Amino acid sequence: xxxxxxxxxxxxxxxxxxxxxxxxxxxxxxxxxxxxxxxxxxxxxxxxxxxxxxxxxxxxxxxxxxxxxxxxxxxxxxxxxxxxxxxxxxxxxxxxxxxxxxxxxxxxxxxxxxxxxxxxxxxxxxxxxxxxxxxxxxxxxxxxxxxxxxxxxxxxxxxxxxxxxxxxxxxxxxxxxxxxxxxxxxxxxxxxxxxxxxxxxxxxxxxxxxxxxxxxxxxxxxxxxxxxxxxxxxxxxxxxxxxxxxxxxxxxxxxxxxxxxxxxxxxxxxxxxxxxxxxxxxxxxxxxxxxxxxxxxxxxxxxxxxxxxxxxxxxxxxxxxxxxxxxxxxxxxxxxxxxxxxxxxxxxxxxxxxxxxxxxxxxxxxxxxxxxxxxxxxxxxxxxxxxxxxxxxxxxxxxxxxxxxxxxxxxxxxxxxxxxxxxxxxxxxxxxxxxxxxxxxxxxxxxxxxxxxxxxxxxxxxxxxxxxxxxxxxxxxxxxxxxxxxxxxxxxxxxxxxxxxxxxxxxxxxxxxxxxxxxxxxxxxxxxxxxxxxxxxxxxxxxxxxxxxxxxxxx
Numbered sequence: 001x002x003x004x005x006x007x008x009x010x011x012x013x014x015x016x017x018x019x020x021x022x023x024x025x026x027x028x029x030x031x032x033x034x035x036x037x038x039x040x041x042x043x044x045x046x047x048x049x050x051x052x053x054x055x056x057x058x059x060x061x062x063x064x065x066x067x068x069x070x071x072x073x074x075x076x077x078x079x080x081x082x083x084x085x086x087x088x089x090x091x092x093x094x095x096x097x098x099x100x101x102x103x104x105x106x107x108x109x110x111x112x113x114x115x116x117x118x119x120x121x122x123x124x125x126x127x128x129x130x131x132x133x134x135x136x137x138x139x140x141x142x143x144x145x146x147x148x149x150x151x152x153x154x155x156x157x158x159x160x161x162x163x164x165x166x167x168x169x170x171x172x173x174x175x176x177x178x179x180x181x182x183x184x185x186x187x188x189x190x191x192x193x194x195x196x197x198x199x200x201x202x203x204x205x206x207x208x209x210x211x212x213x214x215x216x217x218x219x220x221x222x223x224x225x226x227x228x229x230x231x232x233x234x235x236x237x238x239x240x241x242x243x244x245x246x247x248x249x250x251x252x253x254x255x256x257x258x259x260x261x262x263x264x265x266x267x268x269x270x271x272x273x274x275x276x277x278x279x280x281x282x283x284x285x286x287x288x289x290x291x292x293x294x295x296x297x298x299x300x301x302x303x304x305x306x307x308x309x310x311x312x313x314x315x316x317x318x319x320x321x322x323x324x325x326x327x328x329x330x331x332x333x334x335x336x337x338x339x340x341x342x343x344x345x346x347x348x349x350x351x352x353x354x355x356x357x358x359x360x361x362x363x364x365x366x367x368x369x370x371x372x373x374x375x376x377x378x379x380x381x382x383x384x385x386x387x388x389x390x391x392x393x394x395x396x397x398x399x400x401x402x403x404x405x406x407x408x409x410x411x412x413x414x415x416x417x418x419x420x421x422x423x424x425x426x427x428x429x430x431x432x433x434x435x436x437x438x439x440x441x442x443x444x445x446x447x448x449x450x451x452x453x454x455x456x457x458x459x460x461x462x463x464x465x466x467x468x469x470x471x472x473x474x475x476x477x478x479x480x481x482x483x484x485x486x487x488x489x490x491x492x493x494x495x496x497x498x499x500x501x502x503x504x505x506x507x508x509x510x511x512x513x514x515x516x517x518x519x520x521x522x523x524x525x526x527x528x529x530x531x532x533x534x535x536x537x538x539x540x541x542x543x544x545x546x547x548x549x550x551x552x553x554x555x
Contacts, residue, residue, distance in 0.1 A: 002478045005553040007466050007538065010037045013418035015467070017371045018504055018537060024372065024465035025420040027457050028542075031392070031412075036488050036549045039462040039542060043423055043443055043450035047164070047171045048072040049137040050447070054130060057087040059123040064133070066104045074100045075115050075220075077136040077173035078108075084129020089121065095136055095175060096121070112172060113221035136173055138162060141444030142184045143242070144435035147198070147213070154435065154442065155213075156449055157184045161204050165219050171449065174219045177202055177209045178226040186241035188251055189213070190262075192270040199272065201262070203241035203253060206231050210272045225272050229280050232256045240294045240308070248318065252284075252303060254293030259285040259305055259316065285316050285323060297337035299344050299359050306334035306346070313337070313346070315359065327362050329355055336388040338395065340415075345395050347385040354397065354413070366417050368397075374404035386410075387434025391441060396422065398431035398443070410434070410443060423452060424461075460497060460541035466551075468504055468537045478533040479555060483513050485524045485540070486550035491517035494544025496524065498551070501537050508539045517546055528553075 010030050015021025029040045053066040064087075072078075076098040080090050090096070090108070097115035099107040107120035114120075139159035147153040156164040156171060161182030163174040182204030190199050202209045207227040212218050233239040233256045243253035251262040260282035264270040268277040287293055287307065294308035302324070305314040312326040313334055331349030338345045345365060346355040352368035373382055386398025391412060400408040410431055412422040423431075423443065433444035443450050456462075472478035485496055494517040499508040515524040530536070530553075538551060 002472065002480075002555045004555065005469060005471060005480070005536070006550060007552075008035075008550040010464075010548075011035055011418070013414070013420055014369060014372065016367070016369045018465070018468040021467050022465065023467065023504075023537065024463060024539075026409075026463040027422075027424060028420065028462040028464060029422075030418075030420060031394070031414070033488065033547055036547045037462075037464060038547050039456040039494070039544060040422055041440070041452050042455050042457045042461075043452045044455075045448050045450045046166065046169060047138060047448035048076050049135050052132060052134040055133050057123055057126045057131065059087060059125050062107050062120050062123045063101065063105050064108065064131075066106075066133070070103045071100050071106045072098055072135060073168075073170060074098055075112050075167065075172050076170075077112075077175070078133050079136060080108075080131060080133050082127060082129045082131045085127050086131060087127040088124045090123070090127075095173070111221055112175070112219075113217065116220055136162075138164060138171075138448055139184070140446045141433055141449045143187050144433050144442050144444050144449065145187055145189060146435060146437055147189060149198070151438075155187055155189070155200060156444065157187045157202060159184045161202070163187070163200070163202055165213075167216070174211075174222055176222045176224040176226075177211065178204065178207070178224075181205055181207070181235040183238045185239065186243045186253060188243035188245060188253075190245060190251060190270070193249075193264055194269050196269070199270070201243060201251065203231070203243060205237050205239065206233055206235045228272055229262075230282070231260070232258050232282055239292060242295050244296050244298070246298060246303070246318070250318070252296050252318075254296060254305065255282055257287045257289065257291050257293065258283045259287070259293055259296065259303070285314075287314060287323070294334065295336050297339050297344055299339060299342065299357075302359065304337055304344055304357075304359075306337055308333055308335070311348075313357070313362075327357055329362055335385045338388045338390060340390050340393065340395060345388065347388060347397070350383050350385075352383045352399070354395075366413050366419065368399060368411065368419075372404075372407050372421070373399070373401035374407070384430055386431040387444065389434035389436030389441060391422070391436050391439055396434060396436055396441065398434060400430035456544060458543045460495060460543055462542050464538075464540045464542075464548075466538040468535055470535055472534050474534060477531070478536075480530045480533070480536075480553040481527060482552075482554040483526050483528045484550075484552040484554065485513075485515060485548060486552065487522050487524070488547040488549050490520050490522055491545040491547065492519045493517055494542060494546035496540065496542045496546055496548070499539045499541070500530065501539075502533060502535050504537065508537075517544060 096108040109115035143157040161184040186203035261284040295306040314323040335347040356365045389396040395413040409424040435442040497511040497514040513526040
């Protein structure tokens with residue numbers, strides 16, 4: 001006799017394969033309401049980018065009018081071009097800033113500060129030909145930091161060495177730093193000892209730029225000291241500099257085979273233009289020849305420096321001339337490190353392995369299942385590591401796979417190893433950077449950055465795949481006549497649809513059942529008539545506020 005198939009052990013997370021447990025949990029949350037699964041909160045961009053519009057100009061009013069698209073908000077950086085001549089004095093390739101008037105009209109300003117003040121460029125003619133205005137778009141967002149004085153001010157550095165800052169909920173371009181010879185390899189904020197000024201340090205390949213960002217006016221009209229200090233790394237090296245401010249209030253940064261430091265001198269107040277107020281040392285620690293430092297994390301009094309050439313992490317007490325006994329990782333190339341409760345998690349190699357250390361030894365923590373990434377015995381070096389962060393005490397890890405772009409995104413890994421895919425990356429690209437100081441975290445990627453907000457996924461984007469269940473034999477097949485999906489409570493919004501397949505190489509069927517939340521139903525039921533089954537794997541796609549606690553297939 002065929003028994004009912006009951007699926008309710010969602011708290012186990014994803015197994016290493018569909019033969020051992022759940023095969024996939026994407027864009028869903030099993031920790032918010034333990035024992036149930038709910039759609040995760042969606043991410044949305046706050047970069048106003050990839051906007052290209054044809055415009056005409058009125059030299060008597062200085063107004064430009066777009067033909068189709070909506071004008072971005074005031075302060076958005078743009079460039080202009082024309083098939084003929086641009087309205088004078090505009091020039092191609094120069095960055096201007098929008099002064100928004102209406103959905104399709106605006107004026108242009110020479111600086112963000114002028115745009116904010118409403119000071120427009122005086123157009124002396126309307127030009128000729130077809131004029132186009134496009135937003136200045138970010139490259140890959142490599143680094144994200146928050147101004148600890150505010151929950152709404154964040155800084156971003158992209159692969160073009162451009163700096164961006166959030167203002168009124170949207171990312172704006174901060175102009176004036178050097179873009180040549182730069183890959184955008186690290187940013188950090190530093191507050192001087194009397195707390196009167198805050199500085200942003202921007203690391204390029206071979207140099208450090210610095211600017212005061214104490215007030216809004218500072219980044220609207222920035223006064224950069226470009227090439228303030230030189231680095232060991234050469235132009236074009238693309239070495240990571242990932243700076244941190246240590247608990248000793250000293251800035252530390254990787255720099256090729258060295259670790260550098262910037263410290264405010266005792267009895268002084270840091271000022272970039274006064275060399276007597278600080279000590280800059282770009283060779284505070286030497287690593288072995290051929291090593292390239294990649295990441296720095298604090299663990300107690302030590303700094304841990306990951307080496308991207310070999311398989312070592314170098315502990316350093318910040319004072320000694322050399323590092324302590326290195327920690328050996330059983331894979332080459334060590335990437336990001338993250339301290340959660342004095343346990344440092346380690347991205348290593350390219351096969352999906354995460355390790356951890358308490359400072360004296362290294363142990364394996366978790367392997368991103370090959371089944372998810374479509375890895376195979378012939379596909380080595382399949383994983384590219386992205387950002388590393390923490391959410392509610394659990395590890396968040398960004399990855400991409402060369403074999404399955406659908407797996408690209410942010411994975412949530414509990415301390416006991418339970419894993420789910422917390423969020424997809426927009427456009428299924430590599431989520432290269434993470435800022436996770438709150439549950440509503442930031443994801444940086446190629447072309448922008450998104451923030452996980454309070455709205456849950458829509459359009460059936462939360463996906464659960466069960467194990468492949470062996471429900472019968474070849475001579476005694478199974479039949480299921482009824483499907484029930486049990487929710488914890490009535491939901492006002494949300495949808496559920498259920499599909500199945502009989503082996504892991506086939507595609508899932510079209511929906512055998514579809515349900516819509518109606519604010520009253522708890523148990524959704526539908527006749528399905530599945531016959532002649534030996535194996536079955538269930539896929540549930542859902543969204544909105546539904547809270548699924550059980551799936552039942554009844555004979």
